[in-house]
């Protein structure tokens with residue numbers, strides 16, 4: 569059975585749900601930046617930690633040599649986005665970048681490795697630095713490596 573089949577339950581956030589829909593309907597040709605600006609996004613399909621349902625999570629595109637970084641910033645909110653718990657429970661995800669959708673395994677980062685990737689994330693999209701200043705929660709990072 570294909571790893572990530574199952575019932576897709578859209579995000580409770582309308583703008584996110586709509587972006588996923590437009591992105592997937594166009595094979596990643598449309599709705600592939602943040603709010604139509606110049607910052608590229610990817611869409612990560614993941615399995616709910618409690619419901620087992622299929623979730624689709626757009627994140628900023630942070631990539632290096634075929635490996636992607638998922639940044640649990642959620643605008644600097646005090647609590648983690650719940651997809652963090654999905655990635656921890658079900659690390660096999662699928663990531664679509666433009667027209668290409670592939671299987672990855674998510675691995676949560678810590679220590680020096682995390683520090684290095686955090687620096688790269690902020691260099692890629694500087695708003696992440698602003699978000700970390702807004703909360704004393706340490707923003708979780710997951711490296712997505714091709715399966």
Ligand SMILES: C[C@H](OP(=O)(O)OC[C@@H](O)[C@@H](O)[C@@H](O)Cn1c2nc(=O)[nH]c(=O)c-2cc2ccc(O)cc21)C(=O)N[C@@H](CCC(=O)N[C@@H](CCC(=O)O)C(=O)O)C(=O)O
Nearest residue numbers: 579580616617618619626627628640641642649650651653
């Ligand atoms: C709104 C909420 O989503 P969330 O998983 O908390 O994630 C919040 C946001 O991070 C998520 O919406 C991101 O896509 C927002 N977002 C970014 N969020 C980020 O954290 N970082 C980014 O870089 C980022 C970029 C981005 C770009 C475009 C865009 O449209 C959205 C972007 C949600 O969908 N909640 C569902 C539950 C979702 C879920 O996965 N439930 C699990 C249970 C999880 C648990 O164990 O509690 C399950 O199904 O079992 C609900 O309340 O019903």
